[in-house]
Amino acid sequence: MSKFNIVAATGCPTGIAHTYMAQEALEQAANEAGVQIKVETHGQIGVENALTAEEIKNADAVIIAADKDVHAERFEGKKIIDVSVSRGIKDADALIQQAIDGKGRLMVSTNRNKNSGTQEFNSEESEKTNIGRLIYKHLMNGVSHMLPFVVSGGVLVAVSFLWGIYSADPTNAQYNEFAATLNEVGGLAMGLMVPILSAYIAQSIAQRPGLVVGFVGGLVASNGGTGFLGGIISGFIAGYVIVLLSKMLKGLPIALDGLKAIFLYPVLGVFITGLLMVGLSQPMETINIAMMDFLASFQDSNPVILGLIVGSMSAFDMGGPINKAAYVTGTALLAQGNSYFMAGVSAACIAPPLITGFSVLFFGKYYGKEERNSGFVNFILGSTHITEGAIPFAAKDPLRVIPTLMMGSSIAAILTYLFKVQVPAPHGGFLVLPVVTNGLLWVIAILTGSIIGGFALGMIRKHSAGVLEK
Amino acid sequence: MGIDIRKSIIIDVSALTQQEVFDLISKEAVSNGYADNTALLLKALNEREAEGTTGMMDGFAIPHAKSKTIKEPAMVIFKLTDGVEWNSMDGKKIDFVISLMIPEKEKGTTHLQLLSKVARLLMKNDVKQLLKNANSASEIDSIFTRYITK
Numbered sequence: 001m002s003k004f005n006i007v008a009a010t011g012c013p014t015g016i017a018h019t020y021m022a023q024e025a026l027e028q029a030a031n032e033a034g035v036q037i038k039v040e041t042h043g044q045i046g047v048e049n050a051l052t053a054e055e056i057k058n059a060d061a062v063i064i065a066a067d068k069d070v071h072a073e074r075f076e077g078k079k080i081i082d083v084s085v086s087r088g089i090k091d092a093d094a095l096i097q098q099a100i101d102g103k104g105r106l107m108v109s110t111n112r113n114k115n116s117g118t119q120e121f122n123s124e125e126s127e128k129t130n131i132g133r134l135i136y137k138h139l140m141n142g143v144s145h146m147l148p149f150v151v152s153g154g155v156l157v158a159v160s161f162l163w164g165i166y167s168a169d170p171t172n173a174q175y176n177e178f179a180a181t182l183n184e185v186g187g188l189a190m191g192l193m194v195p196i197l198s199a200y201i202a203q204s205i206a207q208r209p210g211l212v213v214g215f216v217g218g219l220v221a222s223n224g225g226t227g228f229l230g231g232i233i234s235g236f237i238a239g240y241v242i243v244l245l246s247k248m249l250k251g252l253p254i255a256l257d258g259l260k261a262i263f264l265y266p267v268l269g270v271f272i273t274g275l276l277m278v279g280l281s282q283p284m285e286t287i288n289i290a291m292m293d294f295l296a297s298f299q300d301s302n303p304v305i306l307g308l309i310v311g312s313m314s315a316f317d318m319g320g321p322i323n324k325a326a327y328v329t330g331t332a333l334l335a336q337g338n339s340y341f342m343a344g345v346s347a348a349c350i351a352p353p354l355i356t357g358f359s360v361l362f363f364g365k366y367y368g369k370e371e372r373n374s375g376f377v378n379f380i381l382g383s384t385h386i387t388e389g390a391i392p393f394a395a396k397d398p399l400r401v402i403p404t405l406m407m408g409s410s411i412a413a414i415l416t417y418l419f420k421v422q423v424p425a426p427h428g429g430f431l432v433l434p435v436v437t438n439g440l441l442w443v444i445a446i447l448t449g450s451i452i453g454g455f456a457l458g459m460i461r462k463h464s465a466g467v468l469e470k
Numbered sequence: 471m472g473i474d475i476r477k478s479i480i481i482d483v484s485a486l487t488q489q490e491v492f493d494l495i496s497k498e499a500v501s502n503g504y505a506d507n508t509a510l511l512l513k514a515l516n517e518r519e520a521e522g523t524t525g526m527m528d529g530f531a532i533p534h535a536k537s538k539t540i541k542e543p544a545m546v547i548f549k550l551t552d553g554v555e556w557n558s559m560d561g562k563k564i565d566f567v568i569s570l571m572i573p574e575k576e577k578g579t580t581h582l583q584l585l586s587k588v589a590r591l592l593m594k595n596d597v598k599q600l601l602k603n604a605n606s607a608s609e610i611d612s613i614f615t616r617y618i619t620k
Binding site: 012013014016017018019020021023024025028043044045067085086089090 | 518521522523524526527532534536559560570572582583585586587589590592593594
């Protein structure tokens with residue numbers, strides 16, 4: 001037989017230097033070890049020295065040294081050593097040796113063990129950070145695909161309000177056909193937000209089979225009123241259902257592979273995930289009603305307590321059952337002539353996007369370009385009461401971001417109640433200012449909460465950026 | 471002609487910190503017309519650095535920047551009098567800095583390939599040794615020309 005044969009792929013975000021240095025290092029190391037290697041590079045120029053299907057098929061081992069996606073799914077059924085590009089540069093000799101020794105994780109139908117290669121000889125470096133990073137990667141994939149839906153939908157809806165906040169309602173005097181169309185199209189785009197989030201979380205975990213299942217699961221979550229938190233859950237469930245299925249179906253003969261991809265994964269995956277999500281969505285209505293009862297019992301309590309509750313509820317799930325409970329209670333009380341309560345709810349719904357906006361304004365350098373831009377768009381979305389703008393930020397790091405948003409929203413709501421602001425409209429954000437009593441104070445209340453929240457969010461971001469760099 | 475790319479090589483540069491090196495690189499690049507704006511270039515260098523260290527092994531670093539302020543692909547090469555801390559891969563201080571300037575919209579691939587080739591060179595022990603021993607700008611220039619055209 002010929003020499004031991006390795007194929008490798010290298011890549012880094014800039015694609016100018018590290019990608020090629022890793023290539024060089026691996027080639028040198030292979031040369032010294034007397035084995036054959038072909039290294040594909042994913043650089044700025046594009047993919048060079050591309051591996052053919054034939055070469056992959058004939059390879060005895062695969063090394064991936066990349067900080068970007070190099071299409072690892074091609075290597076299904078191969079032993080893979082998967083490390084960062086810098087390890088490819090630094091430890092090329094060791095990686096080649098590990099490949100020869102047959103180390104590396106066997107790749108089965110999904111790349112869920114993206115970092116498993118690293119884990120094997122790096123296990124001391126705490127598996128925890130790897131799992132954390134993995135979860136983050138899946139979340140990020142969902143969020144980055146969701147973002148344009150939020151922005152496009154949110155901005156169109158916001159623009160439709162320029163004709164008046166009731167412009168989409170045919171029975172209202174403000175009705176305008178074009179505005180109504182904008183509102184509808186924007187609403188549809190925003191409605192896809194949760195399914196897309198779920199779909200691409202699942203896709204990150206389990207590639208294409210995950211996408212399908214995650215999409216459907218997300219739609220179930222969305223229709224079930226679970227909000228974006230439900231979408232995150234359904235994305236992870238969908239992804240791991242496929243991973244589990246691929247394990248269970250491993251015994252099937254290879255001849256049935258086609259059947260798996262086109263039939264078994266989608267059908268079984270959608271069935272299982274769909275049922276789970278329907279089950280999870282069931283209690284949502286109950287939660288929603290219970291929260292409304294709870295809230296109604298506080299409507300006359302002191303402004304600080306009421307503001308704290310309303311603020312926390314509104315910012316907690318931004319469109320989920322808890323937020324809806326606050327909002328619906330607000331509109332119900334509005335119908336009864338209480339326009340104080342709604343003022344706090346609106347303030348708390350306007351604050352979260354503004355918080356993210358101020359955060360990127362103050363702490364821009366800790367955010368990526370995409371995030372900075374969407375943060376600035378959030379000034380528009382926040383000003384028009386489109387709370388969803390904050391979701392992409394919250395979804396990336398819910399455990400830290402959501403409490404911060406809750407705090408900022410609470411401050412905004414508490415001040416609103418203290419200032420005795422009255423807002424007689426259920427929506428529209430700052431566009432309804434002309435009809436707001438104590439409008440200036442209301443704006444001050446909201447900005448105060450948003451700026452404090454934005455500052456806190458930025459500090460958290462700064463801190464976690466410091467940790468990541470390590 | 472050897473490397474069809476503009477470059478500025480300076481030896482015996484003294485700097486105490488990585489930031490100071492970046493600062494010098496930016497000024498050098500602007501004064502040679504590779505870039506328009508030192509502040510933007512500095513920012514691009516720092517942004518790249520934040521994604522992961524460019525400090526490699528054996529004292530070599532390859533900071534690079536891609537920015538719209540950069541007018542043409544170019545290299546700024548410094549040999550430092552003393553090593554500076556760079557959070558490098560092997561933990562050693564950096565005393566040889568090869569910075570690559572990449573325009574935001576580089577049309578041709580030729581220059582990008584050249585820059586990548588430079589990066590590859592830094593993995594070769596013989597080249598590294600030659601560069602370390604070189605003590606004039608023209609010597610360094612000829613090493614690059616020799617190996618890259620090869």
